[in-house]
Amino acid sequence: MMGAGKTTVGKELARRRGVRFADVDHEIIARTGVSIPTIFEIEGEVGFRKRESQALDELTRESEIVIATGGGSVLDPANRALMSQRGVVVYLNVPPQILWERTRNDRNRPLLQVEDPRARIEELHRARDPLYREVADIVIDGGRGNPGTMVRQIEKAVLMLDKKFPCEP
Numbered sequence: 001m002m003g004a005g006k007t008t009v010g011k012e013l014a015r016r017r018g019v020r021f022a023d024v025d026h027e028i029i030a031r032t033g034v035s036i037p038t039i040f041e042i043e044g045e046v047g048f049r050k051r052e053s054q055a056l057d058e059l060t061r062e063s064e065i066v067i068a069t070g071g072g073s074v075l076d077p078a079n080r081a082l083m084s085q086r087g088v089v090v091y092l093n094v095p096p097q098i099l100w101e102r103t104r105n106d107r108n109r110p111l112l113q114v115e116d117p118r119a120r121i122e123e124l125h126r127a128r129d130p131l132y133r134e135v136a137d138i139v140i141d142g143g144r145g146n147p148g149t150m151v152r153q154i155e156k157a158v159l160m161l162d163k164k165f166p167c168e169p
Helices: 006-017 024-032 036-059 077-086 096-103 117-135 147-164
Strands: 020-023 065-068 090-093 138-141
Touching: 006 020, 006 065, 006 147, 020 024, 024 036, 024 065, 036 065, 036 077, 077 117, 090 117, 090 147, 096 117, 138 147
Parallel strands: 020 065, 090 138
Antiparallel strands: none
């Protein structure tokens, strides 16, 4: 979800693991040279989602990378399949109230430029939460914990996964 802390936590996880970090939204901005709101304005959400899927496909082909997906990446079944097949998926589960607190003053979130952004966040959370849970290997409570604590929880959970699902050659 937008405002969950994917970029902050992802950067710290990548730093601790000594691997590259990529944020899908930032990749799209770098490739197009324009902001996400501008892409939405010109191409609409459909055009943006197409760019998002392409960037996700390319990034998930890399090894030794931590990727922060866009909040809506999970909406596309093909994206969910890419994430599941090509990596370990971590869902930072954050309650809508906290998402609202984190995003209410951010004008760079096109989906929240509506009459009632708080209701929109609740609607998006209801729609996306089951999809995140469907694809997640690990679910971390991203409510009030600090990024360092969440990273340590992720690292511990990944170790448990490695024991359960050894890496294949």
